[in-house]
Amino acid sequence: MSQPNPLKRAAEKVTEAVQGGDTGPEDGIPGKPGPESPSVAEPTEPREPLPSKPDQSGPETMSPTGQPTGDAQARVAQSGAYLTDAQGTRLYDTDHSLKAGPRGPVLLQDHHLREKVMHFDHERIPERVVHARGAAAHGIFRSYGTAASVTRAAFLARDVETPVFVRFSTVLGSRGSADTVRDTRGFATKFYTDEGVFDLVGNNMPVFFIQDAIKFPDVIHAGKPHPDREIPQAQSAHDTFWDFVTLHTEAAHHTLWNMSDRGIPRSYRMMEGFGVHTFRLVAADGATTLVKFHWKPKLGVHSLVWEEAQIASGVDPDFHRRDLADAIEAGAYPEWELGIQTFPDTPEQTFEGIDLLDPTNLVPEELAPVQPVGLLTLNRNPSNYFAETEQVAFHVGHLVPGIDITDDPLLAGRLFSYLDTQITRLGGPNFPQLPINRPHSPVNDMLRDGMHQTAVHRGVAPYRPNSLDGGCPFTAGADAGAFVEAPVRVPEATKVREAPESFADHFSQPRRFWLSMSAVEREHIIAAYTFELNKCYEQAVKERALQVLANIDAELCASVAEGLGLPAPKASVPLAEVEPSPALSQVGHTWPADGRVVGIVTGPDGDLDAVQALREAILGAGMVPLVVAPKGGILGSGDAAVTVQRTYATARSVEFDALLVAGPPGVGGDAFGARDVKARPSGAAVAATDPRVGLLLSEAFRHGKAIGAWAGGENALDAAGVPGDAPGVVVAGSGTAALEQVQELMGSHRVWERFIAA
Numbered sequence: 001m002s003q004p005n006p007l008k009r010a011a012e013k014v015t016e017a018v019q020g021g022d023t024g025p026e027d028g029i030p031g032k033p034g035p036e037s038p039s040v041a042e043p044t045e046p047r048e049p050l051p052s053k054p055d056q057s058g059p060e061t062m063s064p065t066g067q068p069t070g071d072a073q074a075r076v077a078q079s080g081a082y083l084t085d086a087q088g089t090r091l092y093d094t095d096h097s098l099k100a101g102p103r104g105p106v107l108l109q110d111h112h113l114r115e116k117v118m119h120f121d122h123e124r125i126p127e128r129v130v131h132a133r134g135a136a137a138h139g140i141f142r143s144y145g146t147a148a149s150v151t152r153a154a155f156l157a158r159d160v161e162t163p164v165f166v167r168f169s170t171v172l173g174s175r176g177s178a179d180t181v182r183d184t185r186g187f188a189t190k191f192y193t194d195e196g197v198f199d200l201v202g203n204n205m206p207v208f209f210i211q212d213a214i215k216f217p218d219v220i221h222a223g224k225p226h227p228d229r230e231i232p233q234a235q236s237a238h239d240t241f242w243d244f245v246t247l248h249t250e251a252a253h254h255t256l257w258n259m260s261d262r263g264i265p266r267s268y269r270m271m272e273g274f275g276v277h278t279f280r281l282v283a284a285d286g287a288t289t290l291v292k293f294h295w296k297p298k299l300g301v302h303s304l305v306w307e308e309a310q311i312a313s314g315v316d317p318d319f320h321r322r323d324l325a326d327a328i329e330a331g332a333y334p335e336w337e338l339g340i341q342t343f344p345d346t347p348e349q350t351f352e353g354i355d356l357l358d359p360t361n362l363v364p365e366e367l368a369p370v371q372p373v374g375l376l377t378l379n380r381n382p383s384n385y386f387a388e389t390e391q392v393a394f395h396v397g398h399l400v401p402g403i404d405i406t407d408d409p410l411l412a413g414r415l416f417s418y419l420d421t422q423i424t425r426l427g428g429p430n431f432p433q434l435p436i437n438r439p440h441s442p443v444n445d446m447l448r449d450g451m452h453q454t455a456v457h458r459g460v461a462p463y464r465p466n467s468l469d470g471g472c473p474f475t476a477g478a479d480a481g482a483f484v485e486a487p488v489r490v491p492e493a494t495k496v497r498e499a500p501e502s503f504a505d506h507f508s509q510p511r512r513f514w515l516s517m518s519a520v521e522r523e524h525i526i527a528a529y530t531f532e533l534n535k536c537y538e539q540a541v542k543e544r545a546l547q548v549l550a551n552i553d554a555e556l557c558a559s560v561a562e563g564l565g566l567p568a569p570k571a572s573v574p575l576a577e578v579e580p581s582p583a584l585s586q587v588g589h590t591w592p593a594d595g596r597v598v599g600i601v602t603g604p605d606g607d608l609d610a611v612q613a614l615r616e617a618i619l620g621a622g623m624v625p626l627v628v629a630p631k632g633g634i635l636g637s638g639d640a641a642v643t644v645q646r647t648y649a650t651a652r653s654v655e656f657d658a659l660l661v662a663g664p665p666g667v668g669g670d671a672f673g674a675r676d677v678k679a680r681p682s683g684a685a686v687a688a689t690d691p692r693v694g695l696l697l698s699e700a701f702r703h704g705k706a707i708g709a710w711a712g713g714e715n716a717l718d719a720a721g722v723p724g725d726a727p728g729v730v731v732a733g734s735g736t737a738a739l740e741q742v743q744e745l746m747g748s749h750r751v752w753e754r755f756i757a758a
């Protein structure tokens with residue numbers, strides 16, 4: 001990555017987060033006046049402002065046109081040295097209700113109690129009906145100008161910088177569900193352009209379950225917990241999900257993506273994003289081009305393995321949220337290139353036989369290369385989760401001149417759904433006035449009043465034309481920067497409730513995806529189907545699922561059938577002849593190790609000088625070192641002192657991309673703190689290894705992580721049953737030599753040879 005080495009504070013920061021080292025802000029609230037308080041006529045409390053944390057600046061007031069005024073008075077209204085009630089009256093006590101004597105009943109007249117509890121009672125708003133669980137960040141999008149020939153969108157002209165807000169999410173789970181469940185991930189970007197807000201509301205998969213939005217309530221009903229017991233949470237491994245996706249075989253492609261490693265990303269920072277639908281770009285001269293949007297992560301596309309995802313759901317349900325926030329706070333800003341695949345805007349709207357209006361289709365990059373058009377950098381965490389991440393309102397209808405829609409029937413329903421749901425979720429129609437949703441370009445609408453109106457509109461004639469308010473604002477043509485719909489011809493047709501014939505092929509695209517996978521990715525897919533279908537109770541659902549798989553690939557079907565203990569059916573349609581698309585596989589590419597997490601496992605008697613040198617080397621390489629020791633605190637003293645970030649009890653393999661095992665100064669020393677374990681096992685080799693370290697190492701080995709050891713650290717490998725000569729296991733003469741080899745191994749993300757299928 002291009003930032004200066006950013007990770008100096010990462011390790012300490014992570015420690016603070018885990019160990020609760022951050023004691024939080026001071027409240028700056030003055031104490032209640034003592035008995036000798038002077039009379040009200042002589043205020044003697046300090047007049048100079050005390051430090052006020054957290055920043056409670058109120059929202060800025062809005063101009064009549066809905067713009068922030070920057071009015072300092074209004075912002076000060078919710079800050080300052082003194083705690084006040086909502087009306088700005090200073091409080092002397094907020095811990096005791098007003099009572100008739102200390103042991104007496106609480107008085108109804110306690111207006112402060114009522115206000116405080118009333119507000120608390122209404123703190124929650126409905127969670128999103130889908131994508132409820134999410135994490136977000138602010139950033140900048142800088143365009144390369146390479147799209148300027150096909151779109152007149154000003155933010156895509158050369159070297160334009162546009163502020164953005166990006167929210168990542170899971171789809172099925174509730175707001176408090178775990179991050180690492182198997183699911184599609186949302187990847188929604190709000191561009192605050194000079195021409196208005198553009199939202200690219202995409203996913204980390206390029207295809208969708210259904211072809212028509214009218215089925216969206218159905219597919220979500222099927223995926224959400226069962227309505228009787230409200231289980232399972234954030235899971236597709238249940239009967240109703242599989243019932244739906246096997247009855248609606250158009251879902252076969254997206255389901256296959258969900259069962260692949262894409263369903264369990266390693267990090268939001270390491271996910272691709274897709275606009276899914278085909279959009280239409282409009283150039284300055286009015287020429288139109290069909291286009292699909294792609295986000296390509298600079299750190300590469302990486303996934304967890306299923307066991308890691310399951311462990312993380314328990315040991316750190318906030319795994320992805322924490323990863324994103326920590327990386328940004330440490331200055332390791334995640335980056336993605338925005339790219340476009342372009343297609344001629346023909347009346348058929350197909351490309352190489354692929355129907356571009358069918359959102360269950362992707363176009364292989366080998367047929368239409370992704371052309372980079374700009375760089376997204378996320379560089380600031382939100383300061384308030386509710387105000388920003390929860391209240392942000394994305395909408396596929398937030399378009400700017402130069403970007404238009406197509407007749408994809410799934411997109412049509414979305415154009416209705418987002419605004420509609422936000423009226424309930426955000427409590428009325430004025431949510432565009434919330435700070436996170438405000439455009440950065442001037443707003444001069446004629447929308448008035450309504451719940452939570454914060455603008456103080458002036459004038460008497462909110463209609464156009466008028467002759468009272470100085471005439472009326474101009475409406476602009478395309479040449480003056482207006483959004484003008486591309487004048488696309490609508491075919492003459494009869495009204496029907498039907499899908500086009502070209503939407504009927506549900507299996508050739510999933511077959512291409514399957515054939516494009518490496519052996520190890522196929523093994524993961526088979527395991528995922530087998531796991532999920534074994535969680536279903538209904539035999540008929542399992543049998544139908546096998547029929548869908550038979551129509552994709554015989555080997556896939558036979559392997560899953562074997563795991564289910566059922567016979568494999570024959571395909572009921574001819575299997576399509578398709579060319580694999582190597583770009584779809586995550587294996588076989590080499591990626592930078594930037595931002596990766598390397599665990600250094602040591603004990604109190606470990607080679608601390610080497611550990612210290614290793615930390616520096618890891619930081620210098622743009623990665624994050626985390627020292628793992630028997631307990632928290634500081635190991636050693638003086639120059640060799642090493643801060644511990646993870647203890648043996650808290651470290652699990654999922655958190656690390658690689659492990660380095662520090663040897664003791666003298667081989668045979670008690671480097672791994674077995675003394676801390678009550679049930680210490682006997683036997684010389686085992687005695688040197690804490691069983692929790694054994695678990696960490698054996699997990700890391702199973703998960704395909706690169707592992708290095710030096711100066712006796714290999715004893716711990718032996719004790720954990722990790723063969724020193726296995727692929728991706730390095731025993732070196734020094735910590736830095738081990739790191740060098742481990743770093744190279746990390747380029748391919750995992751040691752794929754360790755997986756059975758490889």
Ligand code: HEM
Nearest residue numbers: 128131167186187188202203208213216276413414417421
């Ligand atoms: C290509 C298909 C789709 C994609 C890529 C997609 C993506 C997303 C994303 C990323 C979000 C979360 C936005 C956020 O972070 O706030 C979201 C929310 C939502 N989506 Fe979709 N979605 C798709 C299809 C649909 C369809 C067909 C409908 C309805 C007909 C729909 C309705 C919704 C609703 C109601 C929300 C909640 C919005 C809110 O409460 O603010 N989506 N979708």
